[in-house]
Each structure stands twice: as C-alpha cells, then as structure tokens.
Amino acid sequence: MSDQVLISTRKGLFSARRAGRGVWDLDSVAFLGDNVSLVQHDPRDGAWYAALDHGHFGAKLHRSRDRGATWTEIGVPAYPTPPEGHVEKDFLGREIPWRLIRFWALAPGAPSQPGLLWAGTIPGGLFRSEDHGDTWQLVESLWHMPERRKWAGGGAEAPGLHSICVDPRDGNRVAVAISSGGVWITEDLGKTWTAHTKGMRADYAPPELVEAPESQDPHHMVQCPGAPDTYWIQHHNGIFRSTDSAMTWTEITDVKPSAFGFPVVVHPKNPDTAWFVPAIKDERRIPAEGRVVVNRTRDGGRSFETLHRGLPQAWAYDLVYRHALDLDASGERLAFGSTTGSVWISENGGDDWLTLAEHLPPVHAVLFV
Amino acid sequence: MPRVAFTRNLQRHVACPPCTVAGATVRESLDAAFALYPLARGYVLDEHGALRHHMAIFVDGEPVTDRRALSDAVPATAEIFVMQALSGG
Secondary structure (H helix, E strand, C coil): CCCEEEEEECCEEEEEEEEECCEEEEEEEECCCCCEEEEEECCCCCCEEEEEECHHHCEEEEEECCCCCCCEEECCCCCCCCCCCCCCECCCCCECCCCCCEEEEEEECCCCCCCCEEEEEECCCEEEECCCCCCCEECHHHHCCHHHHHCCCCCCCCCEEEEEEECCCCCCCEEEEEECCEEEEECCCCCCCEECCCCCCCCCCCHHHCCCHHHCCEEEEEECCCCCCCEEEEECCEEEEECCCCCCCEEECCCCCCCCEEEEEECCCCCCCEEEEECCCCCCCCCHHHCCCEEEECCCCCCCEEECCCCCCCCCCCCCCCECEEECCCCCCEEEECCCCCEEEECCCCCCCEEEECCCCCEEEEEEC | CCEEEECHHHHCCCCCCCEECCCCEHHHHHHHHHHHCHHHHHHHECCCCCECCCEEEEECCEECCCCCCCCCECCCCCEEEEEECCCCC
16 A cells, blocks of 8 residues: 655645554655646656646656655657648647647556656657656657647647556557547557547537547546556546447446546556546536535446545535546555645545645645655 | 856756857857756757747847847847746736
C-alpha cells in the first residue's frame, strides 16, 4: 500500500503522508508558486517527473531521483518547424500551433524498455524519450497522420493527448487517447497507428460524424494492469468499457447522478471494479446538487454505488480533473483533488473518505507514490 | 558591446544576471547570452527560435519589431531587456 500521495496544483507540488490509520498530513511542497500540471512516477527506477507550466516561460520538465528531495530540470519535447507558410487550423478554423503548450500525460515504458518514457502534450503531439527524459523525439507517424488534422480542442484551446496506456504484456502496444480525437493504438512501438473507437458515440457531433473516430472525446482512459484486455474510458458522452483490448467498446448507461465526468481509475487486478467522479456535463461542470460523490462499480458497469461518506453533501462545487483521481497499487487507497483546492483520501476503496486539505491551490493531478 | 538583461522573474527559475556580449542583432546578442546561460534559452524562445508569445524584448527602450527571426539591429552600446509581456488585470 502506498503511504504517500503527490498533489500537483496551480501553485506547487504538495506531498502528503500517512501518519496512522485514517490520518494523513501534508508534509512538504516543491515548486511553490509554480504551476505543476502533472507528476509521474517511474516504478522501474524510482524516478519522479514533474511537468511545469510556466505560462510566459513555457512548459518545463523536472526529474527527481531522490523522491523529491532535489529536482533537476531536464529536456522538453520540441515540435518540428512547420513548412514555410504552413498554418494549420482545426475544423472550426482555429489555429493549431506546432508548439509545445503543455504536458498532459507522462508514462514509463515497459520494464523491458529501461529509460523509455512517453509524453502526451497539447496540441496533441506524442513524444518518446529513450534516456529518462533528457531528450525527446516526436512520434512523427501519429503527428503526420492525416486523421490527426481532424482532432480539435475541447475545453482546452487545442487538442490534447492525455492518456497513455502501455500494455503490460507488450510494451510495443501503446494506446493513447485524445481530447478530442479518439483512441489510437500502435502495436509496433509507434510506427503505425489505428483508430480504436468502435462502439463509441459522440452525441455532440454533427449527425454524420457521431461515430467518427476523430469525433470521440475521451476525457480519460485506463487499462487494467492485471487484466489488460479491459479498458475503461470516461468520455464526454458517458462511460465506455472494452473487454477485448479496445477492439470494441460498450457504453455504460443509466449512471446516477451522471455519466459525465473527467477521471476514471480501474482496480489493479479486478477489471470489473472502477471509480468515477460524476459531474453535470457541458455548460455547468459542477457536482450534481452540490454534492461531491464518487461512483464505484464492481460488476463491470452493470451497477454503481454512489459513495459519499466523508465528502461534502451540500453547497460543494468541486470539479475533479482527469488526472486528479488516483488509486494505489493495492486497489484500496484512493485520493482525489478538486479545482477548489480540496483533497480527499479513502483507505477502504471509497466507502469512507477523510479530508486531507480544503485550501490548496486548484488541483490538476494526484498520484500515489 | 550590447548589454543583455533578463527580467527578475526569470531569475527564480534560471540564474542569468546581466551580461555584456558581442552581437550586431538581437539574435546574435541573445545567442551569445544563451551561450553563458543555456537553460535560459527555452524560457525566452520557443522550439523554433521565435520569441515566446508572452515575452517581450526591448532595445534601448523600444520593443523589437521582428519577434520571429529577431533580426533587429542593435547598436554597440545597446541595452537589451528581456521581460514578460504584461497585460491588463
């Protein structure tokens, strides 16, 4: 079980540790005052990676080899220079810059691929490093794929690649999800890509594009480590599950209080158990009825329990972003953080929650380490 | 020789005190400064070598006109100031 959680916020990277049964305390902060968009842990060598978004000064990446005691700035991905005069626009006519805007996903490669890291970014580029993040190369096959030109920004100003699932059986099989641009899978370490969105639907798209791969807006995608044929997606349009390695997807309907949301986590061994943080969709993006709840299914989405013990049940408007819900390797401990600076932790799979913080900066991501 | 100074806000991330460099243009002067402070380059310029969208460079108090190639000529005694572009609020 993990006794430490890292919280990436608009104003720093906070750490909290377990002090005893049901007792967690904030214990340190790094990059105080800086926008930490994401943090990732590499279980192969113990390294931590923190992505910063400095706004004026651009996106940066730092690495720690001593669990956060010290950090070193390392390389960042660079987009290629577009051909002279090339101005790329999405289908709404908005310019898609060939420029690193933000890190939106970091994932270590398989144990057999030491040093290999993947980075997903806004405006949609996937990058690969073979030297622990010191240098990065654009995965050109995906960037230059004609269908990529149909990706579009949703809530963000440009498309973002936010989910990277490295298959635990074969590190050459990597699934990525883009908001908004669907799910794409390589079986050959990024040489070729195919769309994997069969069964998804996008009600918000024009009728003829409802089932188009590029119309799909997965908000977050996870793969069950212990049963890797199963993937879950929290999609703009609802919840989808695949039990055949993302060849087909089944929509999970009749989810109360809402099938909308951003994050999803799946149990490390049991593919039928997954957690979500529901919200009212689209224009509002707030918890239903001002109540913060977590939805859990333990039967593959046939039914959901709405968990609320210890969570605010009135006048609460905490929104939880896609990387701001995490589950530890035991499948028992959960943590999530909100746009209004609250963080909650559960030690029993979500049945009961304790409040870790109520006044942190807006939370982008949480991660057990 | 031109003198290049970076905004104090950048010093929090990268130590880059004012320096005197050889350069006939903004680009040449900045390249010389970045030779001294390699990490600072990515904070001021994007991956294509253009000035970041929300950054600004002043030469003797005047904003540079070429934000992409940084081809503005600089006098030998120029004061080049690299800062964040401020907006309202």
